[in-house]
Amino acid sequence: MPRLWDVGHCIYCGSSADLTDEHIVPQSFGGTWVLPKSSCKSCNVVTSKIEQYVARNMYWLPRVKLGIRTNPKRKKEKPKSWPIDIVENDLTIRKYIEINDMPLVYVVIEPIVAGIIESRPLSDRNPEMKVSVKGDISAIERLMVVESANIQIISDSLWFPLFQMLAKIAHAYTVAVAGSGGIAFFLPELILGAKKFVGHYVGGMIDETPDMKSDEQLRLSLRTIRNEKYLCVTINLMPNTLPIYDVISAKLIDHSPVMSRIKLYNEYLENRG
Numbered sequence: 001m002p003r004l005w006d007v008g009h010c011i012y013c014g015s016s017a018d019l020t021d022e023h024i025v026p027q028s029f030g031g032t033w034v035l036p037k038s039s040c041k042s043c044n045v046v047t048s049k050i051e052q053y054v055a056r057n058m059y060w061l062p063r064v065k066l067g068i069r070t071n072p073k074r075k076k077e078k079p080k081s082w083p084i085d086i087v088e089n090d091l092t093i094r095k096y097i098e099i100n101d102m103p104l105v106y107v108v109i110e111p112i113v114a115g116i117i118e119s120r121p122l123s124d125r126n127p128e129m130k131v132s133v134k135g136d137i138s139a140i141e142r143l144m145v146v147e148s149a150n151i152q153i154i155s156d157s158l159w160f161p162l163f164q165m166l167a168k169i170a171h172a173y174t175v176a177v178a179g180s181g182g183i184a185f186f187l188p189e190l191i192l193g194a195k196k197f198v199g200h201y202v203g204g205m206i207d208e209t210p211d212m213k214s215d216e217q218l219r220l221s222l223r224t225i226r227n228e229k230y231l232c233v234t235i236n237l238m239p240n241t242l243p244i245y246d247v248i249s250a251k252l253i254d255h256s257p258v259m260s261r262i263k264l265y266n267e268y269l270e271n272r273g
């Protein structure tokens with residue numbers, strides 16, 4: 001498991017006490033990169049809760065079905081069955097389907113492009129997004145025929161924890177690649193729970209699919225918006241399953257040290273072929 005440089009302070013609140021290691025992409029989503037000594041214990045409680053919600057309540061089914069690696073220590077918690085509600089007339093009956101017989105279905109949340117990219121004014125309103133259900137819809141229809149009733153799939157899909165998790169990944173990756181000096185970060189407050197302005201920084205894909213390798217979940221790029229330089233993290237959390245997200249994580253203040261680190265990063269990307 002690649003360990004990057006020791007940060008020496010909490011990347012969310014700045015504290016230098018009780019530092020723990022931080023996975024950039026959660027292990028439950030196949031992440032392997034660790035940023036050592038970069039999260040304090042109390043921020044770790046917050047980010048772990050967010051990750052648990054998204055991994056278990058929202059995307060457990062696709063993770064299990066698609067065989068996405070879970071934390072080896074938590075293997076026991078893998079579910080053997082999945083709840084569905086059978087709805088007939090006014091009656092709802094909960095039934096458990098063996099995980100192998102359960103069709104793959106999941107909620108997909110697609111926000112519009114981050115507001116900062118399009119120069120939209122800062123807004124407290126919830127970001128615009130499209131919510132849809134994807135997966136093996138025809139298998140669900142077959143299941144309805146078998147049960148001769150309508151079926152409701154039980155799945156939580158609160159958008160805010162997902163956006164918080166995307167912000168967390170983008171922020172940690174930005175620190176890992178570009179360091180923490182000479183940069184004004186946007187995301188720590190949002191990660192720790194402030195719902196304000198979330199659609200300004202977290203959004204859907206800006207350009208066409210970036211040229212990312214199939215095993216590549218993250219890509220940092222430099223973007224110029226109204227003559228200022230910003231850092232953008234493209235997140236392909238579950239390739240071919242979830243949408244690609246683009247998160248604007250920070251603004252460059254002191255260009256030269258950050259640019260030289262980004263140059264090293266681009267050389268690293270080129271050399272890995």
Ligand SMILES: [Zn+2]
Nearest residue numbers: 010013040043
């Ligand atoms: Zn902290």
